Amino acid sequence: MGLNIPMSSVLKSVEGEAQLIFYVMWSLLIVTLIVVIGIEKSKLGFGLRCICQNESAADMIGVNSTLYKSLAFGFSGIFVAMAGVIYAGWVHYIEPPDVYDILYSVKPIVMALLGGLGSTLGALMGAFLFLGIEEFVWRNLLNLHTGVLGLLIVVLLLFLPKGLVSFGSSGLGKRLIRPNGASRD
Amino acid sequence: MTELLKLNNLSRRFGGLQALENVSLSIGAGEVVGLIGPNGAGKTTLVNVITGVHTATGGQVLYQGKDITRYKPYETARIGLARTFQIVQPFPDLTVLDNVTAAALFSRSGFSIRQAQEFALEQLEFVGLFPQANLPAASLTLAMRKRLELAKTLAMRPKLLFLDEVNAGLNSAEVEQAMSLIKKIAATGTTIVLIEHLIKVVVTVCSRIVVLHNGQLISEGDPGQVVNDPKVVEAYLGKRYSQAAKDHLKNAEVSLD
Numbered sequence: 001m002g003l004n005i006p007m008s009s010v011l012k013s014v015e016g017e018a019q020l021i022f023y024v025m026w027s028l029l030i031v032t033l034i035v036v037i038g039i040e041k042s043k044l045g046f047g048l049r050c051i052c053q054n055e056s057a058a059d060m061i062g063v064n065s066t067l068y069k070s071l072a073f074g075f076s077g078i079f080v081a082m083a084g085v086i087y088a089g090w091v092h093y094i095e096p097p098d099v100y101d102i103l104y105s106v107k108p109i110v111m112a113l114l115g116g117l118g119s120t121l122g123a124l125m126g127a128f129l130f131l132g133i134e135e136f137v138w139r140n141l142l143n144l145h146t147g148v149l150g151l152l153i154v155v156l157l158l159f160l161p162k163g164l165v166s167f168g169s170s171g172l173g174k175r176l177i178r179p180n181g182a183s184r185d
Numbered sequence: 186m187t188e189l190l191k192l193n194n195l196s197r198r199f200g201g202l203q204a205l206e207n208v209s210l211s212i213g214a215g216e217v218v219g220l221i222g223p224n225g226a227g228k229t230t231l232v233n234v235i236t237g238v239h240t241a242t243g244g245q246v247l248y249q250g251k252d253i254t255r256y257k258p259y260e261t262a263r264i265g266l267a268r269t270f271q272i273v274q275p276f277p278d279l280t281v282l283d284n285v286t287a288a289a290l291f292s293r294s295g296f297s298i299r300q301a302q303e304f305a306l307e308q309l310e311f312v313g314l315f316p317q318a319n320l321p322a323a324s325l326t327l328a329m330r331k332r333l334e335l336a337k338t339l340a341m342r343p344k345l346l347f348l349d350e351v352n353a354g355l356n357s358a359e360v361e362q363a364m365s366l367i368k369k370i371a372a373t374g375t376t377i378v379l380i381e382h383l384i385k386v387v388v389t390v391c392s393r394i395v396v397l398h399n400g401q402l403i404s405e406g407d408p409g410q411v412v413n414d415p416k417v418v419e420a421y422l423g424k425r426y427s428q429a430a431k432d433h434l435k436n437a438e439v440s441l442d
Contacts, residue, residue: 043290043298050276050287057274060236061341062262062292 005092021090028086032079036120039075048072052118080108103146110149113156116163125164189214189249189345189376190235196243197227197234197400204230206400207244212345217377219391219408221384223421226397228380229271232347236268237261248345262292267343269334271350271380275322281333282318285309285340292341301340308336312366328359335366346370349380364390384412396420 039045047068050058058065088094107130115126137148160166190212197205204227212218222228233239235246237258246254253261276284285305290296296304309315312332317325322333331351338346348367352360364386371377371390381387387394387408394411396404398420404411411417419427 046283046287046298047291049279050291053276053278054274056238056258057270057276058287058291059238059258060262060268060270060274061288061337062259063287064259 116165219387222397265344268347
């Protein structure tokens with residue numbers, strides 16, 4: 001049981017359609033990036049960073065944290081939904097077991113962890129690196145695929161909690177400047 | 186003197202504990218009121234209930250004549266109520282400047298991020314944290330963090346400022362600095378409620394003192410009058426010492442004759 005999605009009447013050739021989807025997907029990535037960077041620099045992004053660090057203190061200075069968190073949740077869904085629409089148009093056929101796989105909820109988190117939480121560049125790097133790793137593992141260790149994914153998460157959380165971006169010079173620099181005695185209470 | 190804040194029989198119960206019981210109080214604009222009381226008296230709870238962190242289980246909070254009993258913390262922040270935390274609450278990974286900018290930006294509408302930043306710099310200058318503006322808040326000493334809390338509340342342009350033990354944990358030189366800051370803030374016309382354990386500080390800064398004990402308001406008035414109130418002495422030192430103090434006073438009077 002699935003849902004058939006009729007092929008667009010404009011594009012008769014498979015190749016032309018593939019090309020269209022390819023460009024639409026890339027455009028979506030760029031639009032997403034622009035919006036995310038925009039949010040990061042806006043009042044909303046500032047408020048979210050405050051909430052992330054200390055929610056009760058954020059409340060106390062006038063941040064409506066319920067609204068802000070709902071907005072963040074909404075934005076996190078919008079772009080995935082758009083990608084889903086394009087994907088459905090591409091495969092012409094969607095079926096719950098295909099697109100509601102639990103791994104689709106886990107993978108984006110792994111990508112973000114891999115790149116570094118709270119960083120746009122990190123999410124981007126993480127996604128590309130993850131896809132690279134996945135393709136490699138998929139091709140060579142088909143049976144161990146999920147296991148390797150799990151292992152990757154554990155290794156990341158243990159040894160690289162701040163993700164790839166912490167390798168950047170700025171990340172390292174910050175860590176060196178911070179005095180050891182500084183507590184985080 | 187116009188009335189800024191009025192509490193009508195304010196109560197708060199935590200399960201079996203009556204943390205506040207029928208507290209009625211009026212605070213006029215421009216006043217500096219000291220709120221004192223032994224540990225666990227309900228001082229911080231009172232501030233929490235007024236600012237909306239906890240909701241009152243009874244009674245009313247009126248601010249400029251408006252009922253704000255059910256307001257949430259961010260709503261009270263936006264109408265001009267600001268508070269410092271007894272245990273300082275900075276955003277640890279943000280810079281000192283960003284901490285204060287956030288306060289300026291979110292507490293009132295009308296500031297762009299850049300304007301908020303400029304305003305924040307003025308506040309840092311005022312509390313003397315200008316040189317530390319670009320350090321992460323987590324790297325500050327305790328005394329500096331207390332000043333950062335002050336700068337954050339000032340950046341909110343408050344009408345009513347609650348200072349919850351800003352001097353706790355500071356040495357005497359740092360207390361002196363903090364007190365001169367508070368006097369400077371009071372001089373700008375901001376109404377201040379000062380929660381403080383150091384009686385010396387309260388007596389020199391405040392025009393009026395309110396004493397809480399076991400969630401009840403037991404005394405209120407001029408600093409000199411309140412400190413000698415037998416009920417207050419009893420709350421702090423127990424009945425025996427309060428009696429002893431009374432006898433001592435009587436004897437002193439007799440010997441004077």
